[in-house]
Amino acid sequence: MSTRARNFFLFTLLVNSLTSAKILSSPAELVQTEYDFIVIGGVGNTAILLRFSLTDLAWIAGTAGSVLSARLSENPDVKVLAVEAGASNEGIVETMAPFLGVSLSNTLLDWNYTTVPQEGYNNRTLSLTRGYVLGGSSTVNLLTWNRGADDLWDSWARITDEPGWSREAMEKYWLKSSRLVSPADRHDTTNQEEPSIHGNGPVQVSVGGFPTELDGRVLDTSKMLGGRFPYTVDLNAGHFVGVSYMQSSVGGGQRSSAATAYLNPSQERGNLDILINTHVTKLVQTGSWRGWGKPEFRVIQVAQSSEDAPIQVTARKEILLCAGVIGTPQLLLLSGIGPWQDLKSLGISPILALSDVGQHLTDHPAIPIYYAVNSNSTFDRYLRNDTLFAEELGHWEQTHQGLFVDSPGNTQAFIRLPNNASIYESFEDPSSGPGAGHLEMIFIDGFAQFGSLPQPETGNFLTVLAGVVTPLSEGYVTINSTNPFDHPLIDPAFLTSPFDQYAIVQAIKDIQEFLASSPWNGFVLDAYGDLLNATTDDAKLEYVRAYGSNINHLAGTARMSPRTAKWGVVDQELLLKGAEGIRIIDASVFPSIPECHIQAPVYMIAERAADLIKDRYHL
Template identity: 55%
Template sequence: MKLSFLVLPLLHLSSLSNLCSAAFFTSPSQLSKKQYDFVIVGGGTAGSVLANRLTENSKVSVLVIEAGVNHQGNLNLEVPFLGVTLSGTQVDWNFTTTPQNGLNGRVLPYARGFVLGGSGSINLLTFNRGSDDVWNRWASLTKDQGWSWNSVKKYYLKSSSLVPPADGHDFTGQANPAVHGNGPVEVSVPGFSLPIDDLVVSTSNQLGGRFSFNVDFNSGKFVGVGELGFMQSSIGGGERSSAATAYLEPVESRRNLDILINAQVTKLIQSGTSKSGPIFQVAEIGQPGSSKRWQVMALKEVILSAGVIGTPQLLLLSGIGPSAALTSLQITPLVDLPDVGTNLADHPLVPNYFQVSSNGTWDDVLRNGDNFGATLGLWQASRQGLFVNSPGNTLAYTRLPANSPALAGISDPAAGSRSAHTELIFVDGFAPFGSVPQPATGNFVTVLTAVVSPTSRGSVTLASTDPFAKPLINPSILSTNFDIQAMVQAIKDAQTFLNATPWQKDFKPVPFGDLANARTDTDKASFARQNSVTVNHPAGTARMSPANSNWGVVDSQLKLKGAQGVRIVDASVFPVIPECHIQGPVYIVAERAADLIKSAYGL
């Protein structure tokens, strides 16, 4: 997730652009070469993976161009719990959505990583690979069995590894090492136990059914009718493990890799023509506040890893997209691809607050500067304590009841019987997502409810031909009957769960604020529309499809349709949003893309 607590104090953000090794440049004018084999646009999750894998061959030259800053020197990027402080800072693009009809016209902040490692450097770290069904559906949609789970499993195993939690406790029964790999991204279960952890597990055991316990969500079976388990996060040794730390840092000294930060590709330039359409092997680069432009050529490919927002924006600026829309902006259409920027999907999320009798929650860590400082000091001294975790230790994925009104008259939007419709995350404190501030007193538990198989679809379009202007982002949150009815069920599930016996002894949860007045399904729908944000899991704006189909933006090899010289590797190529947190699938896509590229050029 990429959501922000609005009350946590921000730590000092260093001047990151000064922390540059020999492989780093901060201006296009510093580049000693004008040609590389591969130019990677975006140094985020996918771009970092590609930079690592493609430069394994010392004869291959690679340039990574990142619009944002270096990840090094920012404590908030390292401390897992402080991921919640990063939205709205200099490592965030600071996007906002258009007014959302499904949210009573509200405008939402839309956090995306403006830093090496991308959104994986600022997210809330949850690591899922998705159910087997997710990948098998992708294979069916693209007519390419290379995307089936049996085919991509090796890339999951190659991307991450399960490591001990920060406190070194025996995590038998909390995760299954047998279903994990030996890759560079470190993944662990929570390294600091919270008072509600045992309550969550006890309630799971008591209720069963849609809340049965699952030892490891990364085993490929997310749900039967529903399952609950311990959070697995991209954390190793109590520190964030991102693509920047796991993939990029280890190869920064390679002589065949250059990394340019604080610079943005403003458009792709046609460099020739082929039987399959225009050739785009030249990237134009600029920097904010300057009209000067530089050009760099990719001798083999330009690889767009600019993200779900940046990739379609760059395609449109380059004349690649719906011809009529481009013409209306006085951009010459070069490749007519109507799907560019469409199909935007995200997971809507509602924070549900419950006031509790226990005083053991971490609310006072957020309210009290001394407590906050002591907790941070413990992390700095020993990588122990509350801050070694993301805010939630446990979560549940559930399928809707068979008679749910959300499913009436529609095909099941989930990938299959092993994929969920909704998610619940249990937080041991008041987590002020959205606009509700933390109360000055009292103890709270938050249950974050999300719809993970949404049917709402939105778009990314240009607001201006200025490459430094922010695009129009419309995720169309809660714009379908399924999404709003599924969210109502998730809110009811949260209340059912916290009404169970294990909670009544000490915690005695009571719905707080507007939730207390949301008694009917209609009330709950109104509550959702007024309080929903997103999990910041956008996907699908340059989706892949079969090579000869009349929909999609890239083929199943991730090559841009109707053109040559461009491949897209990021979450924009997802044909359907997966029913899980999406950083894990991005790593898998990037690892497979690296092999596709190597095979194409005999590397």
């Protein structure tokens, strides 16, 4: 057992002695090795935490896995095993205070994946943040809650030839997954949200609860400019174009995650076992379905280190693979499922040829744009002064009010390219429809370090994080090792498509136009850094290549397609094509990348998957 695993094992023994929750810290503790469903939330070992509470601790799968574990275990006759890495968020203030979410990257709560060198970003490697903690990435993300355009869901219905993925059919899962609550400061939210289009689900959602000096200016600019920058009261009504107040998965000034919303209420159920600190190392073929030659998978292998002898566990009904855009294709490949020649080159015996496994990886490329501002009220002062920071943190801990109740950004915009954009001479519109944007802007009242530029030692700033939400660049996730404890190779291929290059330059020009309008007079000073001299399109593109980043919206490595289509990895019901016994439920199945932040769509597909499973087995 590795030192990391051993330390965590000892820590878990202490935790288990202080809580009545049914937690298994080792496969050796399994009382049974057969369950109705096995939910695989990740494939990695758990990290011991530096900060934690010794009361009310909980552990479980990531975002989609949390939903499935909770929904399936609602039936007391159904036995569910959740196998997951990741530690509890309880008592870790960085996972609870929304403002501190930006501090969770490259920590023990992050998988700490990195890309291969990115040609589009001057061969730089980028960090990819994925949650290594209870609730998965819903515990470490920046909380933005976007359901996606109506056009997005209708396009998925067309791509998959399945009306069950349409906006009309998916509406109930939007309503079932979340509910709108008052912001932390309980201010009047008239014309900032539309309560009638929200539901009554477990995830709490609100607009910002700590107004900033940017908010009014952003909305005034939108109303003044109109045109490509219209004001939209509530993007989650389904028309995802315009400038709006951002909605986030925050309730009562605290993060609302898959852990807090779905799993805490489910944890004491006797039919739900939770196995932590454990890798799923392989999906095991157990036969051929009804003698037709279709491989059947009902068994998983688990271990806590590469030195351990794997233990097998059986799913009587289904294995539910929710390991994420990176972990899902990695486990499929390790199990002999994927591109035939790639498997044979690694000495893996091919079982099922699916050439799309790990392919079509997509993410939203992004660039932070910084301006010096005439203000003493930005959050920059807190980042430079430990005393002020500690005082503000103490204020949040005592009252759940103040700066820390929000992710660093209260307003966002989704903008379409100009109708006469010259790029359309070479590319068709890649968006799902006129109700979806091509570009995103998030307005932040301070210097938000999303790229390689360090926090300036003096001055006050605003940041506009710009992204392309309809990228055409595609990469891959693959493996160059048969050791399941090794990280895979990850290549999102950022900015390799000319469309993406054009669009990111247009986003910079849109930001410059937006901030040059009269509501910003006397407030915005000069652009910061090399952007100041990037006066041509070519120079702007070089600026992006030097400082560009991503928004951690990885998708598409196990795409959903019609059942009879030769492309894709899963069918319309998320069942692994050409096999029996495996269903995949995470962002890897997205047939196209959403033109928005993706956590709400993940919850929605997980809710629908739970219903599909219940219907199939009459639960």
